[in-house]
Amino acid sequence: MMMSCDRNSVPAKISDSIFPISSIPLIATWRLIPLLETSGNMQMAIDKWLLAQHLAGKHPPSLRFYTWMPAAISLGFHQNKYPDSWNNLYWQGQKVDLVKRPTGGRAVLHQGDLTYMVVTNTLSKNRMQAYRDICEFLIVGWKQLGIDLDYGMAGRGYIHNPNCFGTATSADLVTNEGHKLIGSAQLRKGNVILQHGSMRLRSDLELFSQVFGEGFYSTDVFKNLNFQTLIDVLVTAAQSCFDVEFEVKTLSQDEWDMIIATMF
Template sequence: MSEKWIFLNTGFRNGNFNMKFDEHLAFLFSKGRIRPVLRVYGWRPYTISIGYNQDESVFDFEKIKNAGIGFVRRPTGGRAVLHAEELTYSVVMNSYGKSVIEIYNLISRAIVRGLNLLGVELELAQTEHDFRSFYKDFKSIPCFASSAKYEVQFKGKKLVGSAQRRFGDVVLQHGSILIGEFHRKLPEFLKIDSIEIVEKIRAEIEEKTICLNEILHRNVSFDDVAEALKQGFKQEFGIEFEDKILLDEEFEIEKLDLISL
């Protein structure tokens, strides 16, 4: 019999909700109160998220506020992402003794299998930067400026950016699947006086990233990506899903303890 997972669609929420919700899922799973989860969600308003240890002082919060964009720190590592025209996924599961890179590989294979159903031929990155030196460079600020091993690419360009954290044997991994191009505006919100440097960062993102709309030459919907991702995980993990949809705008994280997952 196939293992049962939860497929959870929480719709479009603000950054604080999205990050706290992921952490709370990991907490509930660690207590044995829920099964493994594949969650899909979006961001309203568009939001910049930064890694757990990333310096926020490089961002211009006045520009961010005036643009109506949110800002949040993730519970995972990695670099900055402007969450906009994308589908964000999160996975909560047991590590079963597998390393961080092994889980990255497993989840990335499921993502590739799913997105291939949309007509995309993707590959996994096989090499990665020397991040110790890379993070000293201004170009390291955006997540999509580089690829880690086993991240999802199209012809060498990054399509999915992911980050992972462990809570004992519990894995929390989430990531952005780019649908449109709005993420490229991230450099506009950096506190950098040099226009030349901002343009270099912008060029770096444009050179090294790609989105589904660009690959497929059509507008891809959030729902299309969600369904493809679901099928990819079913096939790669050999699992079955029970669907849950939480779209109530008044939904509070605390109520998660009370619903049947």
């Protein structure tokens, strides 16, 4: 079961002088996959493969971070209606991909954002509690960077807005000013959960406006933040919040072959 972590501090290590080593429970090991940039369809194939492997008992829980190249709009699994103009968008000379996510939610523009993904089975059966169990590491990590986040709230009007960042549900994280920073979506199979989400950091304003017809909130903190620095902070927070150790392991060639095979 996931522990509740302190948003204001990272717990100190347990002293052997207080608790003998034999009495300290073993800490679970999760896989941490290093930052990866590739196409949206490939990223979704990786996420789905990790879910299937964990569901089959062949792979430990995983945390990873990634970016999308080329830029893409990801659609929620049940989102079938969207503007025709999205089929002919270009950014920096490349066509903007349209990608279907295995998770729910609304459309997300992936350009200048950082995506996180968690696959695990050590969560509450309650959907909203599971969201909160996972999102806690994001709240703790961003607080270390001076940004306070909390859960959003939206009415039923959310389902009529094609833009995920146009509203903030109780599964999303917003700043003190009410601006949505992180939008998350989830898929549960059996007792295993896949949750991934987008941290909108430095999206191109012109492209974002072209896609959604509106602007977005940003600060110099987001624009100047190095992705790897952010990842390092969030990984440290995840270790505390999930009470786990991470084994850093890139995808092997055999794993790539299996993932690619699922796409055809």
